[in-house]
Amino acid sequence: MKWSFYKLSLKNRIQILYVLLTFLCISATGLFSYNFAADVIEENSLKLKQTLLNKSVQALDESMRHMIVSPYSMMMSETYGKVMSDVRNENTEHFYQNLSLLQTPFEQLRQVEPAVESALLVTPVGEFYATKDTVISRGRFNLLYQEELKDDSWNVHWVTGHEDTLFQGEKRVVSLILRPLRNTLNNYSLPGVYLMVNYKEDYIRNVIEQNLIDDQIRLFLLKRDGTPVIPTSYPALDEFKDAPFLKNIGDKDQGAFTYANREDEQLINFSALGVSKDWMLVSVQTKGDLLGPMRQIRWLILVIMIVCMVVALMFSSFLSKLLLKPLHKLYNLMLRVENNDLEVRFESKYEDEVGVIGLRFNRMLAQIENLIEEIKISEEEKLKFEIKALQAQINPHFLYNTLNTILWKSESGRSEQVGEMIVSLSLLFRLGLNNGHEITTLRQELDHAEQYMLLQQQCYDNLFTYSLQVPDDPGLLQAPVLKILLQPLVENSILHGFKDMDEPGHIIIEALRAGDSLELRVKDNGRGMDADKLNSQVKQQFEGHSSYALYNIFSRLQLNYGDRASLRFLSVPQVETMVVITIPLH
Template sequence: METVLRVIPLCYTHFNSQRTGQAVFKERAPMIFDFYKMSLKKRIQLLYIFLVVLCISVTGICSYLFAARSIEQNALELKQSILNKSVQVMDEHLRHIVVSSFSFMLNETFTQVMKDVGKNNTSHYYQNLSLLQTSFAQLKLVEPLIDTAYLTTPIGDFFSTKDFPNRNNSFDREYGRYVKLQGWNTMWFGSHQSQLFQSQGNVLSLLLKPIVIDNHTYSNVYMVVNMKEEAMRDILSQDLMNNQIQLFLLHKNGNEVIRPRSRNYDFIMEPDFTQQFSRGDAGDFTYRNDQGEDMLVNYSALSMNEDWVMVSVQSKADLLSPLQKIRWLIILIMLFCILLALGLSRLLASALLKPLNKLRRLMVEVESNDLDVRFRSKYDDEVSAVGHRFNRMLDQIQILFEEVRTTEQDKRRFEVKALQAQVDPHFLYNTLNTMFWKSESGEKKDVSEMIVSLSLLFRLGLNDGKDITSVEQEIKHVEQYMQLQQKCYEDLFVYRIEVGDPSCYAVDILKILLQPLVENSILHGFKDKEDLGVILIRIDRQGDTLRLEVADNGCGMDVASIYAEDAPDGGRKGYALSNLQGRLSLHYGDVASIVFHSSIDVGTTVVITIPIT
């Protein structure tokens, strides 16, 4: 049958004398923040001013942020609307260019040329070139954005003779790798220098396959239409509201379709910037450039060429510049409120501190050892409640003084008993007697080891007069004790010590906690046991607590008999364990505990739990 008894130590209240309390305060005072050194009046003033400034600041900052957010959101929506209109205009121009180009392919002259292409008739080349001059001129007249047009066929290349073609470059050299791609009818090219003509300036190009004529598809026939980049740039910027907003026409891979006039926004070519276009055909986002400036960006893809994206960029700082006046207005209001709070705080602090000053004067009299003073007030407020508790405190002081003296006496008594426990005459007699007979038997090595162990046992137990030791020192102390007992009682028991967390070694604990428990196992647990005894000591930490466990496989015991002085050997066991309990209670209070588990003929386990401080 298992018997379990949990002993929860009583809480002892420690009191220091007035001199000690003052010394502690003086020692800690330099570590306290200057705010706590101020008078209560100054603290009330400071907190009142802080509260006023905090409220004004929160209101002003929230208003500023809300206004900034609203302006930013409205600006993004307005820019998106303008951007969509610009995209529609650009799409309309591109669509008109495509329509004009296909209209060029529907006239009779082009049809006649395609017939010669179908027959591979090169004899009419110059005649066809002359006839197409009118068509090329009409194409430019219908669509002023068109700069040059170039038609390549197996029977020859056709162009306007006024455009000065470049004889050093051929169509295949510039567009040969593109026409080999599958599944296209029109293909757009961004800003580049045309190699087909000797023109100055960059152009945008449209590459087309001819339309089907008389159900006949012509291979190796392509038309290139070049548009003036400057004219396209003018279309891009004609709907801008102000010079703070910049429009760009970019390819989704980051290349510029139309080069901007200025290079103030080099970041538009950065990969992180162009990756934003993959979110959809239209949207907005905020981008921070290399200079740390936030830019508001809107984008929308063209319907005529979904790989082309029109981008609107505006500096967030430029957009929010009108809010600077609001910011300064908030600052001025804060300064005015601070000055007003300075004046009102003095009146408020004086009114609140009047009853406290009365209570303070009474406390000064108590410091002069006048314990007969009492606080009286006609008000029933918090200060009066403190005063009444002050009166009850004075009534309890004399009683507490007596308890302090009693507690200090108990503490010294238990400390003396702890030292007496480790020099138990019975243990010392057995140890010295064993050393004598081993010396007589010539076992000098064992005698030397026992002398060293006994010396270390006493040195570790004394611990330079300190009550606190480390877990590592406590383990060494109990090891010396068990080694001496193994010499005195050979083949009686073996022991094992397990430490779960290496950090436990450095934890500070009350000294001589394990030795009384081990002594109980050896003298009483193995007293009538024929088998080899085993003592297992486990030490581990569980959060902010340290767990000390001493277990044995002894004959077990009735836990209730530990404290019965008339029971056989109960006096000695009760003396050692009650002394241990008393020392734990005095030092740790009710946060430490001892738990006993014992079963007859099975063994006993004692667990001590103490806080880690």
């Protein structure tokens, strides 16, 4: 995919990137707007539900307070007082009489509070209840609630929804257990006396569900440990008893939070009841249900994205064409330059990056034309100097002397020396021609100079001796150098340096590495030269030169190496004269 993208045209890449950028911008804006709206709706929904839930708790508290007040009103009756008097006096003789007397308060309790299913008054002298109700067995109350009765800290105790285990019928009830008020019966304490009132579970469920905010919200009456007080018409969440869920509630009286289960995120509101702090009303709404209307907004955002992408795709073609028009013009000019048309020039009314590139393109073409002209002149100069160097090598005077010497030695019967001279002359020409290449190796250049000196020794007996001083460095001997650099210098030493000398001269050729450069030194003990004048002519690039051989060497060095090469002269007449050539090794 990556390489396929690189193979696309610039126009197509601009179109793709433009569409992608449009898509990303619209997507980011749409998602941000959607998430922001969803968060606002969620926050406002939690606040609204908390307000309504608090009102529902107030209504439920009011109903449950009335359920507590009604039994206490019964305890204030004269009949109840007579029964408690017999209980205090442990008088069991009037049990059935008291049972008959209590039928009226029991009936009045049911009339005042229609939610009452049954009532049971437990005393040390016996249990009292409405005779139309049938108890399962006597003494069952103390057996079932012995743990709760051990706790003396409460006067009112609610028991969560359950099947009635005291009266026959197995009806589901919520039980209220009351201890007598301490200001009753002249403040006498009556241990072992309890009034238990069973309220219909359906009644409390209806009180809860009639306060539902809407059908998407479920209300649960729970204990703080997550146990349902009464079952509802819809299943409770399994997470009600989970530690993370209960941790969000803690010991707070009310609050709201978001809880994620296996299916969806749930929006939870809770509020504790006033009549029983251990009970709380919890509302649950699925986040998906709350944000259901937002689905239309999502589809709207999707439609807008598609429309914008189509418009962006259509507009990107026009935009890329407009932006790339100067670039296409520049491209066409480059094609013409590729076909060797260097007269073209780029023109644009824009001063942007492409316009700057076009100006640089024009400048580059002008420089190319100048360079072509300079290279043409340089090549012509190099060819001219190379031809002249070869002409210097086959100087007619040198060739005449050599051939004349060969003839004379041949007639004198010195066939061995004749053979050596012919071999040297052959090697001299072969190394000088170098298969038509301008560059040779240091080893071949030294061999070329040595063959020339061997021939000159044969032509001029006892005129000079020579020596080659080269370090044992195979890499240095293979270094590339210009051909025919040393021979003209050796020729100057023989023809001019040793002229009119009484004793034989001596030529030394040295080659050594000097850092990243190669130094070639040609020394002789001849009559010398004006070194300062020649060094000055080198600095002025031999303007009005008087030595053709030196000018030829210097010009070839400049043409091939530029300022990286140098030519220097040192001279002490009759002692030592030295020419130093420095050329780069790389």
